[in-house]
Amino acid sequence: DVKVTQSSRYLVKRTGEKVFLECVQDMDHENMFWYRQDPGLGLRLIYFSYDVKMKEKGDIPEGYSVSREKKERFSLILESASTNQTSMYLCASSPSSGTGLHEQFFGPGTRLTVL
Amino acid sequence: KNEVEQSPQNLTAQEGEFITINCSYSVGISALHWLQQHPGGGIVSLFMLSSGKKKHGRLIATINIQEKHSSLHITASHPRDSAVYICAVRVRGGADGLTFGKGTHLIIQP
Numbered sequence: 001d002v003k004v005t006q007s008s009r010y011l012v013k014r015t016g017e018k019v020f021l022e023c024v025q026d027m028d029h030e031n032m033f034w035y036r037q038d039p040g041l042g043l044r045l046i047y048f049s050y051d052v053k054m055k056e057k058g059d060i061p062e063g064y065s066v067s068r069e070k071k072e073r074f075s076l077i078l079e080s081a082s083t084n085q086t087s088m089y090l091c092a093s094s095p096s097s098g099t100g101l102h103e104q105f106f107g108p109g110t111r112l113t114v115l
Numbered sequence: 116k117n118e119v120e121q122s123p124q125n126l127t128a129q130e131g132e133f134i135t136i137n138c139s140y141s142v143g144i145s146a147l148h149w150l151q152q153h154p155g156g157g158i159v160s161l162f163m164l165s166s167g168k169k170k171h172g173r174l175i176a177t178i179n180i181q182e183k184h185s186s187l188h189i190t191a192s193h194p195r196d197s198a199v200y201i202c203a204v205r206v207r208g209g210a211d212g213l214t215f216g217k218g219t220h221l222i223i224q225p
Binding site: 044 | 148150155157158159160163201203212213214215216217218
């Protein structure tokens with residue numbers, strides 16, 4: 001079974017802190033995604049990566065950056081956390097779409113609170 | 116206007132009832148996904164459709180590409196089916212990321 005893990009289930013940070021959210025997948029997937037989920041807004045794509053060192057902005061990239069130095073790991077970085085970044089963050093992975101359409105596999109989520 | 120609309124937003128039903136959740140979208144898509152999210156946050160992929168119909172156990176998903184509409188059906192519903200069901204689309208020609216509906220919160224009462 002595909003396993004996508006996230007470094008923390010719950011995280012509390014202060015405004016202005018630099019925050020790292022880590023995601024690791026063990027199925028050699030090319031694509032990895034970061035989403036945030038907010039009540040009334042659903043899930044929204046922040047960034048995705050289709051290969052090592054490659055990244056593309058999603059729908060709401062402002063205030064975030066990402067890093068993919070290794071195929072299995074995709075990090076989301078909040079350079080200076082703000083209260084409006086309090087949210088549930090979900091990581092997902094999938095095989096390359098070049099091989100056909102594939103489902104995405106989701107991690108358990110990290111609930112981040114910025115005080 | 117949201118690109119993906121789900122209805123209803125909330126649904127409460129009795130155990131055993133036949134459940135239908137609807138999803139309409141306004142863009143051309145290459146695939147539509149149905150996802151399930153239980154309390155606690157974990158999301159599981161139920162179906163990925165590009166045409167026709169798929170069945171897995173008591174779950175059935177259909178899609179009408181011309182109408183830009185999909186339905187998720189649950190037969191013989193059970194309290195363990197209580198969850199949020201999310202419709203998501205991969206926009207044709209777009210990036211691999213998904214665009215999501217806001218979800219349908221389903222409660223099945225014993």
